Amino acid sequence: MIDCDVHNSWHSAEVLLPYLPPAFREYLQRGELPGPRGSFPHAHRPWLHPEGFMRYDAVPESGAAAGSQYDLLREQLLDRYDVDYAILTGDEAIEASTLANPYYAQALTSAYNDWLVHEWLPADLRLKGSLVVAPQDPHGAAAEIRRLGDHDGIVQVLVSSGSQRPYGDPFFHPIWEAAAEFDLPIAVHLGGQGGLNANPIGCGPTTFFWETHALLCETGMAHLASTIAHGVFERWPNARLILIECGVAWVPPILWRLDEDYRALRKETPWLRRLPSEYARDHVRMTTQPLEQPRSPEALWPALDDIGARDMLMFASDYPHWDFEDPRFLRLPETWREPVLDGNAREVYRLPARDRIAEASR
Amino acid sequence: MRGQRHLVCRASELPPGERRIVRLGGRSIGVFNVGGSFYALHNGCPHKGGALCEGPVCGTTVDASFGYGRHGEIVRCAWHGWEFDIATGVAVADPAVRARTYPVVVEDDHVMVVLPRARKEPDDE
Numbered sequence: 001m002i003d004c005d006v007h008n009s010w011h012s013a014e015v016l017l018p019y020l021p022p023a024f025r026e027y028l029q030r031g032e033l034p035g036p037r038g039s040f041p042h043a044h045r046p047w048l049h050p051e052g053f054m055r056y057d058a059v060p061e062s063g064a065a066a067g068s069q070y071d072l073l074r075e076q077l078l079d080r081y082d083v084d085y086a087i088l089t090g091d092e093a094i095e096a097s098t099l100a101n102p103y104y105a106q107a108l109t110s111a112y113n114d115w116l117v118h119e120w121l122p123a124d125l126r127l128k129g130s131l132v133v134a135p136q137d138p139h140g141a142a143a144e145i146r147r148l149g150d151h152d153g154i155v156q157v158l159v160s161s162g163s164q165r166p167y168g169d170p171f172f173h174p175i176w177e178a179a180a181e182f183d184l185p186i187a188v189h190l191g192g193q194g195g196l197n198a199n200p201i202g203c204g205p206t207t208f209f210w211e212t213h214a215l216l217c218e219t220g221m222a223h224l225a226s227t228i229a230h231g232v233f234e235r236w237p238n239a240r241l242i243l244i245e246c247g248v249a250w251v252p253p254i255l256w257r258l259d260e261d262y263r264a265l266r267k268e269t270p271w272l273r274r275l276p277s278e279y280a281r282d283h284v285r286m287t288t289q290p291l292e293q294p295r296s297p298e299a300l301w302p303a304l305d306d307i308g309a310r311d312m313l314m315f316a317s318d319y320p321h322w323d324f325e326d327p328r329f330l331r332l333p334e335t336w337r338e339p340v341l342d343g344n345a346r347e348v349y350r351l352p353a354r355d356r357i358a359e360a361s362r
Numbered sequence: 363m364r365g366q367r368h369l370v371c372r373a374s375e376l377p378p379g380e381r382r383i384v385r386l387g388g389r390s391i392g393v394f395n396v397g398g399s400f401y402a403l404h405n406g407c408p409h410k411g412g413a414l415c416e417g418p419v420c421g422t423t424v425d426a427s428f429g430y431g432r433h434g435e436i437v438r439c440a441w442h443g444w445e446f447d448i449a450t451g452v453a454v455a456d457p458a459v460r461a462r463t464y465p466v467v468v469e470d471d472h473v474m475v476v477l478p479r480a481r482k483e484p485d486d487e
Contacts, residue, residue: 270423
């Protein structure tokens with residue numbers, strides 16, 4: 001089994017100090033922060049979770065932050081569920097996308113990536129990393145991909161779903177270009193809704209946290225449409241877009257709508273040669289958590305089946321966050337279990353087949 | 363050619379670039395002259411039944427740099443704008459979608475559309 005959204009955290013953002021260049025080290029030591037000393041520099045969204053973000057039982061006895069200690073993560077996730085690979089997505093690092101200063105944002109994400117590579121990936125071969133980049137600086141992000149993109153433990157580039165514009169926009173093409181050079185998918189994870197990224201909700205700010213959280217799939221819709229429409233998958237045939245924690249039930253109707261309007265106004269995007277849904281099937285993947293729960297559980301699958309989602313969905317637990325999903329309680333059609341829990345992620349991340357792992361550990 | 367021939371007009375009355383919407387055998391049909399060749403399409407779009415043959419006859423973008431071509435070979439449905447190749451009825455954006463076409467014969471300056479005979483009639487002349 002492969003878990004595609006595991007949050008490795010820190011107890012204090014000051015773990016990044018040794019990895020920051022001196023100029024920016026001072027920002028983190030003495031500069032203004034959004035919270036107490038040790039908080040990560042970012043512009044907070046205007047919706048505050050009324051209970052904090054973490055599973056209460058994932059907080060270590062020491063009182064350190066949930067997800068910050070490898071031993072507990074191994075016990076509660078890797079060993080408990082017999083996880084072959086956990087794709088680490090960091091915790092606050094993607095929030096660097098909210099900062100107006102792109103140089104500081106890039107320095108912070110680079111420091112995170114070095115911290116990940118030095119302190120997390122060597123701990124366990126089951127851990128695979130995401131290279132976090134600051135999308136508000138596309139050329140800096142591309143340079144970061146070229147700096148670390150060929151590291152064995154790195155399996156994707158990661159940005160927040162909150163953004164200044166949809167990710168297919170030519171503004172971001174330097175990032176797609178660099179990711180394609182290293183054959184890395186670009187993953188978009190829910191987050192970054194604040195600061196520079198002012199439009200997470202289509203018609204303006206909602207009020208409550210739960211109300212907002214349920215609607216944040218809107219950003220996923222825009223990134224999906226934009227990436228297809230701008231021809232990212234024509235220009236870089238190995239490009240892949242992974243939507244993490246953006247929901248899945250909305251994907252079929254959005255693809256149907258895109259196909260319909262494309263058929264009428266194809267001439268606007270003459271670089272496309274296939275229907276939007278056909279690009280999506282080959283190039284777009286979605287992680288399951290939080291999986292929508294219809295009143296009749298089986299109501300979820302016919303529409304997803306129509307777009308070929310058996311080959312597009314990838315299991316994610318979101319450990320150790322409050323909306324964690326236990327793979328043993330995931331209701332999937334029987335023939336979907338293997339691809340969704342394992343095969344699809346193994347293919348998109350180019351991870352070795354299971355028997356090869358067993359061989360290597362012998 | 364099997365089927366029933368229906369006279370549309372004289373060829374000289376339908377010059378290149380022109381089209382005519384006619385009612386033949388209870389069907390609404392668009393007859394087009396594209397560069398001297400005649401084609402007939404069912405005037406009901408396979409998408410949602412729109413007046414397919416009554417939209418603009420035009421060209422379209424033909425390469426990734428907004429190159430324009432195929433001028434006069436495309437009809438754009440009058441309702442939702444789906445583009446169809448007049449000669450084949452194939453939808454430009456999705457070849458799996460086809461508008462119904464009918465054979466056209468031109469003899470002695472007469473343009474005729476060939477429609478299937480009603481089922482009860484014996485085959486062909």
